[in-house]
Amino acid sequence: MGLGAAQADVPPRQKLIDGLFVRLQLAEDPETAVQLRAMIGEIWSHSGSPTGDLLMSRAESALRAANGEVAAKLLEKLVLLYPDWGQAWRRRAQSAIQAGDRDGAVLDLGKALSVEPRDFLAMRQLSELLRDAANKPQALDLLRRAAELDPQDPALAREVEELSREVEGRGI
Incomplete structure (x- = not known):
């Protein structure tokens, strides 16, 4: 089976979400990212x-x-x-x-993340719970994964930066 056949097996909804995630990662400004996030959320x-x-x-x-x-x-x-x-x-x-x-x-x-591994909202919620449970390294890992998916979210970038300082300290 060639690549074209494999792509043909992907449901249209999944193709749409995949395309939106590509666009989200490449978004040139926060306003575009907000719109793309909303579109992904609407589909989900x-x-x-x-x-x-x-x-x-x-x-x-x-x-x-x-x-x-x-x-x-x-x-x-x-x-x-x-x-x-x-x-x-x-x-x-x-x-x-x-x-x-x-x-x-x-x-x-x-479970939400096992069903949709790119659910950046679930990552942020889980990260918050893990921080509260003193599992900050795992919380930071989740936030970094979310930031890779959504690099134009300034609030998320601040969360990653703040938690990085708490977990890893400040660089020299």
Whole structure:
């Protein structure tokens, strides 16, 4: 099988995301990067199923309303129905954080990253949890991976710089 055949096997959604990530890494200015980030997030926010999207909409409403019990039940259903949807795992991690279950959130964010290894939002959330758990070297590794994917994010660059100083100290 040639390269053309291998590319033909890549679903259109994945091709679109791949192209957006290339453009994000090559973005010449922060404004373009913001637009590309939003486009990637928009694609990730859809499960590919109207039922999944409706359940997610309800779960997000429950999260915003701090109705943790409802959100947790909806998100549990989502990860069971759509285990390959990284957004469901990331939102379930958010719900776990709201409920004070940081260990559960770490596990869910790890699952989100196993489903979508380029999920820079999951990397940042997991990094924050790891910093709080005094695992700063691993947190720094995640932030650096996120920065490689999104080099035009000034807030992310500052986070990497600050955590680098904490973990590695200042250079001479």
